[in-house]
Amino acid sequence: MANILLVEDSHEVSLTVQEILSAAGHTVATAENGTQALARLKTGSFDLIISDIWMPEMDGIALLKAVRGAGNAIPVIVISGGAPNAPLTYTAPLASTFGANEVLYKPFENRELLNAINRALKAG
Amino acid sequence: MSAAEATAEMGIPTEVNNDRLAAEAFNTVNAQEFLDAMPSAAVVFDDALRIVAVNRRSAELIGYNPAHSIGRPLEGIFRTMFERYQRLQTVERDPRFEHHFNGSWYIVRVFPLTGAGRMSMRCIVAGDISIRKAAEFEARENEARLEEATRIAHLGTFKVVWDSEHVEWSPHMYVLHDVSTEFYDTTISNYRAFIHPGDRDHSERIYLDMIAGKAVRDAEYRILRSDGAVRWLRIDTRVLFDADGVPYGSFGVTQDITESKNREQELNDLLRRNATLYEALEVSPIGVAVLTRENERLDFLYLNAEFQRLSLHNSFSLRGHGLETLRPDGNVEAAWENALAALSSSSDGSFEMTCRRRDDTTFLARLEIAPVLDFPGREAVAYVLNLRDITVDRQRAAAMLQSQKMEALGQLSGGVAHEINNLLQPIIALSELGMNIAQSDPVKVQRYLDVIGNSGRKARDIVRQVLTFARRDTPDVASHAIAPLISGALDLAQSGLPPGIALTRYITTGETRAVVNPTQLSQVVLNLIRNAADATDGRGEIKVSLAAVEIDEIEAGRLDIKPGAWLLLVVADRGCGMDHYTVSRIFEPFFTTKPVGSGTGLGLSVVYSVVTGWGGSVRIESEVDKGTSAMVYIPVDPDSARDSGASDVAGSG
Numbered sequence: 128m129a130n131i132l133l134v135e136d137s138h139e140v141s142l143t144v145q146e147i148l149s150a151a152g153h154t155v156a157t158a159e160n161g162t163q164a165l166a167r168l169k170t171g172s173f174d175l176i177i178s179d180i181w182m183p184e185m186d187g188i189a190l191l192k193a194v195r196g197a198g199n200a201i202p203v204i205v206i207s208g209g210a211p212n213a214p215l216t217y218t219a220p221l222a223s224t225f226g227a228n229e230v231l232y233k234p235f236e237n238r239e240l241l242n243a244i245n246r247a248l249k250a251g
Numbered sequence: 252m253s254a255a256e257a258t259a260e261m262g263i264p265t266e267v268n269n270d271r272l273a274a275e276a277f278n279t280v281n282a283q284e285f286l287d288a289m290p291s292a293a294v295v296f297d298d299a300l301r302i303v304a305v306n307r308r309s310a311e312l313i314g315y316n317p318a319h320s321i322g323r324p325l326e327g328i329f330r331t332m333f334e335r336y337q338r339l340q341t342v343e344r345d346p347r348f349e350h351h352f353n354g355s356w357y358i359v360r361v362f363p364l365t366g367a368g369r370m371s372m373r374c375i376v377a378g379d380i381s382i383r384k385a386a387e388f389e390a391r392e393n394e395a396r397l398e399e400a401t402r403i404a405h406l407g408t409f410k411v412v413w414d415s416e417h418v419e420w421s422p423h424m425y426v427l428h429d430v431s432t433e434f435y436d437t438t439i440s441n442y443r444a445f446i447h448p449g450d451r452d453h454s455e456r457i458y459l460d461m462i463a464g465k466a467v468r469d470a471e472y473r474i475l476r477s478d479g480a481v482r483w484l485r486i487d488t489r490v491l492f493d494a495d496g497v498p499y500g501s502f503g504v505t506q507d508i509t510e511s512k513n514r515e516q517e518l519n520d521l522l523r524r525n526a527t528l529y530e531a532l533e534v535s536p537i538g539v540a541v542l543t544r545e546n547e548r549l550d551f552l553y554l555n556a557e558f559q560r561l562s563l564h565n566s567f568s569l570r571g572h573g574l575e576t577l578r579p580d581g582n583v584e585a586a587w588e589n590a591l592a593a594l595s596s597s598s599d600g601s602f603e604m605t606c607r608r609r610d611d612t613t614f615l616a617r618l619e620i621a622p623v624l625d626f627p628g629r630e631a632v633a634y635v636l637n638l639r640d641i642t643v644d645r646q647r648a649a650a651m652l653q654s655q656k657m658e659a660l661g662q663l664s665g666g667v668a669h670e671i672n673n674l675l676q677p678i679i680a681l682s683e684l685g686m687n688i689a690q691s692d693p694v695k696v697q698r699y700l701d702v703i704g705n706s707g708r709k710a711r712d713i714v715r716q717v718l719t720f721a722r723r724d725t726p727d728v729a730s731h732a733i734a735p736l737i738s739g740a741l742d743l744a745q746s747g748l749p750p751g752i753a754l755t756r757y758i759t760t761g762e763t764r765a766v767v768n769p770t771q772l773s774q775v776v777l778n779l780i781r782n783a784a785d786a787t788d789g790r791g792e793i794k795v796s797l798a799a800v801e802i803d804e805i806e807a808g809r810l811d812i813k814p815g816a817w818l819l820l821v822v823a824d825r826g827c828g829m830d831h832y833t834v835s836r837i838f839e840p841f842f843t844t845k846p847v848g849s850g851t852g853l854g855l856s857v858v859y860s861v862v863t864g865w866g867g868s869v870r871i872e873s874e875v876d877k878g879t880s881a882m883v884y885i886p887v888d889p890d891s892a893r894d895s896g897a898s899d900v901a902g903s904g
Contacts (some may be wrong), residue, residue, distance in 0.1 A: 233673060233675070
């Protein structure tokens with residue numbers, strides 16, 4: 128079982144993902160944006176990050192850049208609110224470019240998320 | 252003196268026989284007979300001045316019988332002539348004079364005769380010179396007239412005798428050359444100095460050609476006067492010939508043509524300028540045509556190359572036709588009516604209309620009309636037309652509009668998708684998780700269902716807002732008193748505000764009514780309050796005012812609304828404010844300054860959509876770190892404005 132940092136500003140989505148992860152036996156810490164996430168990473172030890180992209184203060188792409196820029200190879204799963212081809216979601220493909228292990232588009236099935244976690248943990 | 256001597260002396264033609272015998276025979280001729288044969292009048296008188304003989308011509312002249320004249324004193328018959336003779340005799344030995352008598356002119360001479368016994372006598376001979384005199388008078392008169400004519404025409408005349416240095420000048424020549432008659436010596440070399448250096452060779456050649464007998468040409472050249480003035484002279488010259496037909500000099504007329512030369516120069520300059528203007532018009536990338544009024548109708552005077560290219564007409568094919576020629580058959584565009592009206596009212600204008608080419612194809616044109624007025628307020632004497640083919644511009648603009656629409660649609664759908672996707676996530680995930688634990692943990696399932704329900708409702712709200720923005724649904728509007736509706740909406744908003752934010756109300760409109768939908772009005776107020784609250788960062792004051800205002804023409808122009816009675820709702824905060832760029836985009840759907848999740852990005856675009864739907868207007872004024880004011884103008888219901896009595900309350904906020 129993994130210790131996961133969930134970064135998501137939407138209260139509903141955060142609660143939902145926490146429930147999925149808990150039911151699968153993972154432990155979860157939460158942050159509402161990239162800044163909070165970086166603070167948590169300093170104090171805690173995590174096996175995986177699940178991050179939204181479009182967030183206030185520090186978005187998911189900036190977080191990813193900061194993590195990878197610091198030489199941290201922790202597996203990262205990006206969950207995007209936009210459809211793959213919608214104009215506002217250009218940041219989702221960008222996430223892969225900046226080193227995200229997996230990109231999921233909301234709304235996803237619970238199984239999809241758990242499978243992605245398994246793949247990312249193996250890769251890491 | 253013998254009769255023969257007398258004849259010779261008088262120059263009267265007589266056949267003279269040199270033969271001696273004939274000469275002797277002549278001496279026997281009767282003197283009276285001789286006198287009578289003379290064509291001139293002759294009277295002989297003695298020393299006592301008594302008439303001795305009168306010839307036939309003389310008797311005819313004075314109407315006296317010769318027999319009656321003999322022995323009478325000369326004075327009694329030829330009194331005036333005698334008096335003149337007496338006077339002249341005292342100074343001249345051989346007096347001769349011209350005498351006017353009975354309407355004729357005579358040349359009168361008196362000479363002595365010696366008769367038999369040394370009797371001393373004198374003979375008066377008067378020859379009729381009336382014809383010569385008349386010719387003389389006429390010549391003198393002509394000369395006087397010529398002098399007068401040259402003086403009036405400012406003509407100078409001159410005469411040159413080629414083998415002399417001297418030139419004869421008429422008085423006006425001195426005036427033309429601005430020199431004194433007293434001090435200027437009119438010589439050829441002096442004259443040369445007058446001629447402008449640039450014209451010296453040319454004038455010299457004309458003069459030499461004339462002397463050489465090659466050609467006689469009129470000359471035009473400049474002179475430099477002593478006062479510094481440059482004058483143009485024109486010289487017409489004729490060659491003078493002596494009695495043997497040998498040319499010896501020339502006579503000329505000099506005229507100052509400076510004024511006409513200057514006019515000629517001005518005309519040339521004008522023509523050159525016109526030519527340049529014409530060339531400029533021809534290469535203009537805009538179609539230019541000139542219509543002039545002829546015989547009370549407008550006709551094409553000129554079409555430039557571009558106008559011809561656009562219309563496929565030339566100035567001949569449009570001659571005699573008005574602008575209507577370019578109007579397609581059966582065309583009913585208002586722009587055409589307006590353009591033709593402009594042409595009949597001396598006014599200008601810009602029109603977009605369909606135009607017909609000569610080959611009956613059509614194009615979309617922008618036609619600008621400008622009247623040419625010789626006096627302001629008068630009827631135009633001509634019109635200038637500018638013609639452009641805007642078919643391509645229009646297509647480009649339409650394509651641009653379409654791409655903007657697509658971009659907006661993409662932005663809208665992307666924004667909606669993002670929000671809905673976030674809300675679908677708990678519905679899908681929690682329903683699955685809930686099913687797994689339906690039996691084991693019903694309390695948790697209840698919590699899941701609560702989240703699922705809330706997510707669904709949030710999604711519904713977003714869809715509604717999008718539809719409002721898109722105006723797919725058009726809620727019913729009716730006349731309502733606005734103040735109570737605003738107060739109600741503010742009550743609702745207040746309950747949702749953080750405790751650190753104070754809401755201050757200034758509502759002064761009483762019963763003033765406007766045609767609105769109350770739900771939409773609440774939506775507008777709630778959106779504006781929410782924006783203001785978000786900008787204040789949880790603490791501060793939001794001022795809300797509602798006032799009836801009168802918008803004058805100037806203010807109306809600034810706000811792009813109609814002048815008249817309006818309700819002005821102002822929501823003002825002292826929050827973070829916005830920069831110009833943000834304000835300029837603030838009404839775009841899904842444009843948001845807030846952290847993701849805080850807002851839908853639809854708030855102000857919904858406000859804009861709703862208020863403009865009522866015929867109103869929204870303005871945002873903002874300054875970074877100073878705050879933002881949202882001003883909503885709602886038109887007062889004209890049917891209720893009279894009895895509301897609130898329109899005199901000044902606006903505030």
